[in-house]
Amino acid sequence: MSNPGSGSIALEPIDATRWRIPRAGAMRVDGIVYADAALIEEIRHDPCLEQVRNVAHLPGIVSASIAMPDIHWGYGFPIGGVAAMDAEDGVISPGGVGYDINCGVRLLRSGLSRTDVQPRLREIVAQMYRNVPTGVGSHRRDLKLSKSDLRGVLEQGAAWAVKKGFGRPHELECVEEGGCLPDADADEVSDRAFERGHTQLGTLGSGNHFAELQYVAEVYDETTAAAFGLFRDQVTVMIHSGSRGLGHQVCQEHLRVMVDASRKYGIALPDRQLCCAPIRSAEGRAYLAAMSAAANFAFANRQVMGHWVRESLAVALGIAPDRTGIEVVYDVCHNIAKFETFTVEGRTRRLCVHRKGATRAYPPGHPQTPAAYRDVGQPVLIPGDMGRYSYVLAGTDRAFADTFGSACHGAGRRMSRAAAARAARGRSLMTEMEERGVHVMAAGMATVAEEMPEAYKDVADVVRVVHEAGVARRVALLRPMGVIKG
Amino acid sequence: MAFEFFDHTGDIGVRVSAATLDELFADAASALTATLVAPETVECRAREWVALEAPSLELLLVDWLNDLVFRFDVDELLVARTSPKVMRDEQVWKLEAAIEGEPLDAARHRVKRLIKSVTYHQLTVRTTDEGFETSVVFDI
Numbered sequence: 371m372s373n374p375g376s377g378s379i380a381l382e383p384i385d386a387t388r389w390r391i392p393r394a395g396a397m398r399v400d401g402i403v404y405a406d407a408a409l410i411e412e413i414r415h416d417p418c419l420e421q422v423r424n425v426a427h428l429p430g431i432v433s434a435s436i437a438m439p440d441i442h443w444g445y446g447f448p449i450g451g452v453a454a455m456d457a458e459d460g461v462i463s464p465g466g467v468g469y470d471i472n473c474g475v476r477l478l479r480s481g482l483s484r485t486d487v488q489p490r491l492r493e494i495v496a497q498m499y500r501n502v503p504t505g506v507g508s509h510r511r512d513l514k515l516s517k518s519d520l521r522g523v524l525e526q527g528a529a530w531a532v533k534k535g536f537g538r539p540h541e542l543e544c545v546e547e548g549g550c551l552p553d554a555d556a557d558e559v560s561d562r563a564f565e566r567g568h569t570q571l572g573t574l575g576s577g578n579h580f581a582e583l584q585y586v587a588e589v590y591d592e593t594t595a596a597a598f599g600l601f602r603d604q605v606t607v608m609i610h611s612g613s614r615g616l617g618h619q620v621c622q623e624h625l626r627v628m629v630d631a632s633r634k635y636g637i638a639l640p641d642r643q644l645c646c647a648p649i650r651s652a653e654g655r656a657y658l659a660a661m662s663a664a665a666n667f668a669f670a671n672r673q674v675m676g677h678w679v680r681e682s683l684a685v686a687l688g689i690a691p692d693r694t695g696i697e698v699v700y701d702v703c704h705n706i707a708k709f710e711t712f713t714v715e716g717r718t719r720r721l722c723v724h725r726k727g728a729t730r731a732y733p734p735g736h737p738q739t740p741a742a743y744r745d746v747g748q749p750v751l752i753p754g755d756m757g758r759y760s761y762v763l764a765g766t767d768r769a770f771a772d773t774f775g776s777a778c779h780g781a782g783r784r785m786s787r788a789a790a791a792r793a794a795r796g797r798s799l800m801t802e803m804e805e806r807g808v809h810v811m812a813a814g815m816a817t818v819a820e821e822m823p824e825a826y827k828d829v830a831d832v833v834r835v836v837h838e839a840g841v842a843r844r845v846a847l848l849r850p851m852g853v854i855k856g
Numbered sequence: 857m858a859f860e861f862f863d864h865t866g867d868i869g870v871r872v873s874a875a876t877l878d879e880l881f882a883d884a885a886s887a888l889t890a891t892l893v894a895p896e897t898v899e900c901r902a903r904e905w906v907a908l909e910a911p912s913l914e915l916l917l918v919d920w921l922n923d924l925v926f927r928f929d930v931d932e933l934l935v936a937r938t939s940p941k942v943m944r945d946e947q948v949w950k951l952e953a954a955i956e957g958e959p960l961d962a963a964r965h966r967v968k969r970l971i972k973s974v975t976y977h978q979l980t981v982r983t984t985d986e987g988f989e990t991s992v993v994f995d996i
Binding site: 442443445469470505506507562565566575576577578615618619621622625626629630642643783786787788789813814816817820856 | 861862863864865866867868911915919922926928929930932960966967968969970972973974975976977993995996
């Protein structure tokens with residue numbers, strides 16, 4: 371790949387799972403990288419370390435520019451990064467969130483076991499593929515949004531979907547922020563973003579997005595798994611998707627504004643893609659309002675798709691939806707910026723936490739950890755590639771103290787799309803996946819090739835680091851049975 | 857070829873070179889189409905007009921390509937050919953273009969991947985001995 375390395379970045383070991391990029395020059399804080407000795411050797415050769423260092427230059431950044439073990443090169447901000455900014459003096463940056471605002475993961479559990487569904491696996495996946503639109507132009511005729519409907523989605527998030535009959539009210543308790551960011555303002559979302567969004571609610575997208583039928587293959591923490599409603603051999607479904615074209619349009623438009631805003635407010639940037647504005651500026655407030663609206667679209671998007679997944683299993687198994695026992699375990703964002711409160715050096719501070727390819731991992735006892743999980747911590751959902759496994763973790767006090775309540779988000783690629791396409795030539799990937807016991811239905815074969823399992827790193831390596839660092843505790847391992855992709 | 861793709865982590869990069877700015881912008885549009893579908897499958901069945909302006913050539917290029925991403929996302933418009941005119945008007949760069957193409961036809965067009973956005977990553981428009989060159993990364 372054409373990425374220059376970060377060989378010149380000074381790295382000091384802190385302990386077995388953390389490294390420091392010492393504050394130097396115009397950096398306002400240190401960089402802290404979560405990685406073990408094996409991962410740091412890969413990370414050293416990726417320009418992401420330079421990006422971690424660059425983020426440390428931003429005004430109002432608090433404590434450290436943090437990198438999770440799945441850190442890799444992004445646009446300005448690295449992917450797998452966490453940066454918390456003082457709510458009064460700090461900046462907000464679209465690059466610290468990403469183009470796919472509130473790309474995130476929803477995990478559904480069921481009352482079904484692997485043996486219940488294995489005989490009907492192909493039918494289940496076919497129903498999911500029929501009912502959850504994937505790929506370009508695909509949307510359901512029975513979900514048409516007027517402009518007024520879309521405004522409702524942007525301002526109410528997942529609650530709008532529940533009101534319209536997509537799921538049940540109690541599911542919102544198990545969605546980050548209750549499925550709605552309060553700073554959303556649909557007036558800050560452009561007409562162009564509306565045009566892109568109005569046909570895309572309830573659509574999966576493409577690329578690395580998926581809906582995956584899984585089973586609980588291993589349980590590492592019986593007490594926490596039980597609190598999450600998980601048990602061995604249980605069937606689960608994981609949905610990975612975001613705010614679709616609406617979110618991409620919001621990011622794109624506000625990046626443009628922020629390029630000028632950075633100059634206007636005299637913010638010196640080591641990289642133009644870190645463009646930002648003070649949170650309290652007009653530009654900062656406008657982005658926050660639009661980004662929150664796009665985030666709400668993504669929450670509603672996953673709520674609608676979750677409802678259709680439940681219906682799909684019911685139809686394929688010939689049972690009523692209630693009898694599937696499908697419930698939401700949790701729904702997390704991994705591209706977001708929002709206000710959260712932490713104690714920093716003994717002082718309570720309201721911070722704007724940017725997580726770009728990072729997941730909130732709140733501890734036991736926190737008021738935002740759902741009541742059902744208050745004793746064990748917030749579920750943290752970490753998808754792997756479509757051939758191996760994904761993880762369920764639980765948030766910890768250590769994360770709250772050290773990483774602004776954050777953990778990793780996934781595995782990261784080890785092969786470029788072109789390299790994966792070359793590696794796929796002459797192979798029947800669908801057959802290979804079937805031989806692994808995974809039934810795949812996809813709108814595009816190019817996507818399947820580019821998303822093949824060997825294109826990704828092993829998520830177990832990433833999860834091991836956050837577990838050993840105490841930032842999130844391993845609870846369960848989920849293996850794929852069937853996948854739909856765009 | 858007027859453009860060539862390069863690997864970029866999880867996304868797609870393209871290098872474009874041309875004798876004139878007009879051709880550079882046209883070839884960049886062709887590269888965007890080639891990212892989405894096999895370009896030879898797209899026919900000129902409809903024409904639309906685009907008019908844009910931006911404070912710099914790089915921003916104009918991103919706006920141009922993002923406009924095509926928008927049209928594909930909303931109208932499923934695939935672009936076969938463009939004829940952009942790029943000009944400087946005092947402090948502002950302007951583009952006017954006819955774009956010719958057709959809506960996506962699932963029977964003839966196999967979509968390889970979707971583009972989320974055009975990024976500003978390492979984006980410059982450089983003058984060369986032969987004319988101009990640029991590299992652009994598409995977020996997939």
